[in-house]
Amino acid sequence: MRAAVLCVLTLLIGTAQAGAITNGSFEDGFTGWTQSGQVSIVSGYTVSSIGSTHNLSATDGDKFVIMFAGNSVTSLISDAFYAFAGSELTFDWLFHARDYLPFNDYVLALLLDGSPVETKQLASVSSVGEFGFTGWNTDSFFIPVDGSYQWAAECVNLKDSVNDSVCGFDNVSMTMPGTGTVSTLGDAPLMAIGGLVLIGFARVREKFGSRRQLGDT
Numbered sequence: 742m743r744a745a746v747l748c749v750l751t752l753l754i755g756t757a758q759a760g761a762i763t764n765g766s767f768e769d770g771f772t773g774w775t776q777s778g779q780v781s782i783v784s785g786y787t788v789s790s791i792g793s794t795h796n797l798s799a800t801d802g803d804k805f806v807i808m809f810a811g812n813s814v815t816s817l818i819s820d821a822f823y824a825f826a827g828s829e830l831t832f833d834w835l836f837h838a839r840d841y842l843p844f845n846d847y848v849l850a851l852l853l854d855g856s857p858v859e860t861k862q863l864a865s866v867s868s869v870g871e872f873g874f875t876g877w878n879t880d881s882f883f884i885p886v887d888g889s890y891q892w893a894a895e896c897v898n899l900k901d902s903v904n905d906s907v908c909g910f911d912n913v914s915m916t917m918p919g920t921g922t923v924s925t926l927g928d929a930p931l932m933a934i935g936g937l938v939l940i941g942f943a944r945v946r947e948k949f950g951s952r953r954q955l956g957d958t
């Protein structure tokens with residue numbers, strides 16, 4: 742009996758430590774992800790900015806996600822997972838400013854445990870310049886303690902609901918020092934955590950400011 746219990750525990754631990762962020766490269770569409778707003782899976786994105794054109798492709802595999810800064814609905818994606826202290830969650834991102842100041846559209850990446858653990862404003866119109874773009878970049882979050890987390894990204898229209906800037910993501914992955922492993926949670930925890938993600942976003946917006954409708958100044 743004891744051997745059987747140990748065997749089951751071994752299998753559970755083995756399952757928990759196998760794999761990576763579910764579909765973190767978006768090769769299987771939105772499988773494993775929660776999304777809302779103007780979010781789509783693409784195989785390429787063409788940037789026409791300041792007199793030049795650039796054709797961007799995925800940084801991993803063939804597909805990536807593109808988000809247009811939301812109009813009536815905020816554009817966001819999120820995923821939930823279990824991670825161990827010392828793990829590093831990395832992701833590739835891009836930002837294409839399709840607006841001008843003071844309409845300072847921006848892109849956020851967040852690590853949450855129900856509330857924001859860490860929030861990064863990756864880019865904005867002011868940081869890349871009016872109608873500027875970043876190309877692909879890589880950033881990361883470190884996991885402070887063992888636990889259940891969510892990674893989320895939000896593409897935000899600021900002060901208007903037009904000239905929606907574009908945010909892109911690919912290759913969201915987790916590495917645990919020494920093993921390179923991570924576990925993912927099931928659908929039920931994802932649904933529960935989804936509500937907590939929204940609470941977290943509300944708190945973040947208090948910090949970065951809220952959107953206004955077209956015509957506001």
Ligand SMILES: [Ca+2]
Nearest residue numbers: 766801802804
């Ligand atoms: Ca990909």
Ligand SMILES: [Ca+2]
Nearest residue numbers: 840898903904
């Ligand atoms: Ca805008």
